Amino acid sequence: MNRTAGTPRRSFLGVCGGATAALALSELDIINHLPRVSAAEATLGQQAVRFSDDIEPLVRLLEETPRNRVVEVFADKVRSGTSYREVLTALLLAGVRNVEPRPSVGFKFHAVLVVNSAHLASLASPDQDRWLPIFWALDYFKSSQARDVQEGNWTMAAVNESSVPAPHQARQAFVDAMDNWDVDAADAAVAGLVRSAGANEVFELMAHYGCRDFRSIGHKAIFVANSFRTLQCIGWRYAEPVLRSLTYALLNHHGEPNPSTSDLTPDAAWRVTDSFVDGFDDQWNSGKLDPSVTVAHLQTLRDATPEQAVRETAKLLQSGIHPQSIADALFLSAGEMLMQQPGIISLHSSTTTNAMQYAYRTARDPKTRLRLLLQNAAFIPHFRSSMQSRGKVATKTIDQLQDLEAPEQATSVTKIFELINDNREEASRGAMAFLATGGQAEQMIHTARQLVFLKGNDSHDYKFSSAVLEDFYAVSPKFRNSYLAASTYLLPGSRDRDNGLVDRIRSAVG
Template identity: 55%
Template sequence: MYPANRRLFLRRATATTALGLPLISEMPALRSLAAAELELPADSVRFDDGIEPLIRFIEQTPRDQVIEKVAVRVREGQVSYRDMIAALLLAGIRNIQPRPSVGFKFHAVLVVHSAHLASLASPAADRWLPVFWALDNFKGSQARDVREGDWTMSTVEESAVPRPHQAVPHLRQALEDWNEAAADAAVAGLCRSHSSGTAFDVLAEFAARDFRSIGHKVIYLANSFRTLHTIGWQHAEPVLRSLVYAMLNHSGEPNPASSDLEADRDGRRNRQRVGEIREHWLDGKQDSAATAELLSALRDVSPDDASRLAVEQLNQGIAPQSIFDAYFAAAAELTMRQPAIVPLHAMTTTNAIHYAFQTCSDPATRQFLLLQNASFLARFRTAAQGRGKLADLQIDALTPVEGEQPPQLSTVFQSLGQNASQAAAQLLRYLDDGQPASDAMSYARRLIFLKGRDSHDYKYSSAVLEDFHAISPQWRNRYLAAALFKMRNENESTTSLVGRIRDAMRA
């Protein structure tokens, strides 16, 4: 029987997990902290009074105690799931510098949304595992940042914050000029006076313009806005200040605005190439043959030729969906050919660009993102070749295993630890036989919870399992089978952190 009213429904739906623990509900706030506990550098950014005490508690608790101490507050109903997600993101933003690269230690920030997605999709008994994993990961990154100089985000220069009507043009100009101080003040003004949609449109123009940090800039754009949708726009100003600071990272190089640097050339060419796209470019037909043509080209062509072919296909009346199908397939194929860090980022970057493409409202920016994705994939391929030989494997040549019955998922993920090609063929057979893809995804995700040791495990798996639904049905099964190469397998040991988290939540 349906609950009698919306309030009763929400109370029942969000009150507890299967362990009887609060998840997302109206909970008492964490106790106020004494003045001494709130001590920060005089110019350090401070957050909303409702979340600052929890952030300070996380910052100040030693890594070897933080899981147990936060778990006590979760069990006692002092900390909600939503507040934990907010505190993890904001603690990372205040304490971890996205320099010299928007990666490495900064993954403690980039992974928050992926951990959230994993948590939402998990069985109730595992729901806190990704969140507490991210908490431990933050403490490791915090310690690394201390060793590298103990950077802390400062307060904004209030006298430089533009008036509301000036915020958008000032931010665009600052980003064009790679002017960090001006961009910092302008994005603060933008957050205070404009909508999240306006902010996203402006930042999407620049997040994928250069290939520095192998896609992490646009990944941060996508993940920061997604997390803000969960924790609330009231936290936007420090988040977007951090995002802009990351987007303007060009450590060790002259100002890109007045230089001709390799990382910027694709963006400059593709800005011009947008003008070549026909007017009604969204009005196209889906064509799997066009997808195969672009996929084949992405195995060999230059970044410039890759985006040129994307323009040609758009002008021939091919739908953007078929072009993105080729991007998803090419990225997944690259993980087959070299299951390593660079191909993994081809996957997560394509996921982020696709999100930006779907979310942005400006047609020219959407076209630019579509072309940049093509150029980026060619660069990812070249970068992977620079790190080792690529296996002679192709996603459209995957063949399902034979047999009277499809293999069990346990067999697939055991094979993965011994012969990834065999496991991919088994999974393809499983999916082609009509077995539930959701079961395969749940199985893969649970292995991430149990055996994942790195932020990339969460980022990669969340991107793959999301993009499975974004790619066209005729490519979908092959995409998931190819992506298996970089997943965790049954033969790996369970991390000690899993037992520690479960013990803490049961204590």
């Protein structure tokens, strides 16, 4: 690969274009024993995890460069030959070493969660824009790093090698530790697992535990999907520290007793899912597509409890309904929540559904896939309940969108994104009319991405846009337009304030 800032787009996509494929990583090297940082080497006064020699200096550079210089310093590195993959690797590894996924898998930890979203935005960008999301994420990491310092300056420690299980014992040790919510045992076990198992096997386990509880409003499932998707580009040999961070995040139950010995609300739907999984035969994934079932299930999910959502979804599968008809109802439910209460909860209904549906499409084990689908259904009522505590929830429904009359002036993509600043309901109607009369969805998608680059100030701008713009193609054609039109309730408008980074990045990268 040409390691200059001018790398041709076809080479760039050749390196990183596998972001949406099933996990078939090309680099399946077993990670060697990671050396500890000596007292002389450690800058943070502890035995922090140290990365391999090929990437450690670049990670240190990111950690130690002041925020007001990070764009220019990394632009110099790019011009001198540092590749996209190397910058992406340093960004992810600096995040997992310096930012703790506690007390919640969110907030400052979005510096890690947003890496894949920025990467996806880069993949979909024209040549002149493809560095913008990555340099935005470099700047964002520095703000999260500073916040972590204020909150105690956590740093990932080196693995306790004396506790790492033997290769033939690593999988069971990991399962036992995760089932018992044992942080220390799980940390050692996942190190042994990554060193001895393949990427696909590890992904199956992480997907299983990533969907078991609603704590941190879906961020556990999001971290599972985003970490593995980024590893597809940077290489499996960097997996150990990333998956140690992921394991630590999946075991977060801040402020609660041990879930393995307690009957807690966030785990109730998982117990119902557990009761169904073994009762399915191998034919559950070969049912009939039925749009009318999608609409009916959407209605069910509006009023169901998490446990009821699992049961009703299981009944549909057992009756011979294809999983895509259920997935469509999940996507539409997430889109509808955007219309009813645009904000942080409804946004995460979309990003979590994106993550869980990615895991569903990627996992091989039928039982893992079934769990993901049932738990995705359970999460929808959790999000609806969380919205109730955030204020007024409108009565708008997404299946009525196509029946609404569009405002006369919303005849182009440009006008749709202008309307977002004036009236998001009218923008949504205009988008629906534009798409229904032959307008190209790709024009809306391209414009939305451009505006995120220019206007995005928060990790959620990237997380949300990358999720919903990708999922347009995951929704069945009959429902796609409604889903994309609903996204205008949280996409940026053309008159939003610029974030101020774009000109600085373009000037620095040249």
